Amino acid sequence: xxxxxxxxxxxxxxxxxxxxxxxxxxxxxxxxxxxxxxxxxxxxxxxxxxxxxxxxxxxxxxxxxxxxxxxxxxxxxxxxxxxxxxxxxxxxxxxxxxxxxxx
Numbered sequence: 001x002x003x004x005x006x007x008x009x010x011x012x013x014x015x016x017x018x019x020x021x022x023x024x025x026x027x028x029x030x031x032x033x034x035x036x037x038x039x040x041x042x043x044x045x046x047x048x049x050x051x052x053x054x055x056x057x058x059x060x061x062x063x064x065x066x067x068x069x070x071x072x073x074x075x076x077x078x079x080x081x082x083x084x085x086x087x088x089x090x091x092x093x094x095x096x097x098x099x100x101x102x103x
Contacts, residue, residue, distance in 0.1 A: 014041055014049045025068060 004012070017039060021031035028050050032043040054061045 011049060014045055015053065017041070018046065018050055018053060022064065025071065027068065 014035070017035055018031055021034060026034065028047065031050065032046040035041040035046045036043050
């Protein structure tokens with residue numbers, strides 16, 4: 001990497017940071033936001049490098065997108081299940097409170 005131009009080094013750094021975002025299962029938009037906030041990298045740079053990575057690794061990104069979608073639906077199910085549990089607990093708490101008031 002020592003013989004690379006500063007701009008090539010910068011692009012490789014952005015690529016590495018994008019790969020870190022992927023490890024954390026982040027979307028392109030989440031990655032752009034995180035790199036802007038934590039590494040002061042303009043979203044257009046992150047987006048451009050991400051798009052190039054997608055072109056070079058189409059099969060990987062297709063599988064990655066599919067996996068993210070499946071996880072999103074799984075987490076939506078978990079979220080709605082957690083919400084149902086909260087609703088049941090809340091209803092139970094309100095019912096018990098009302099029963100206590102009648103005593």
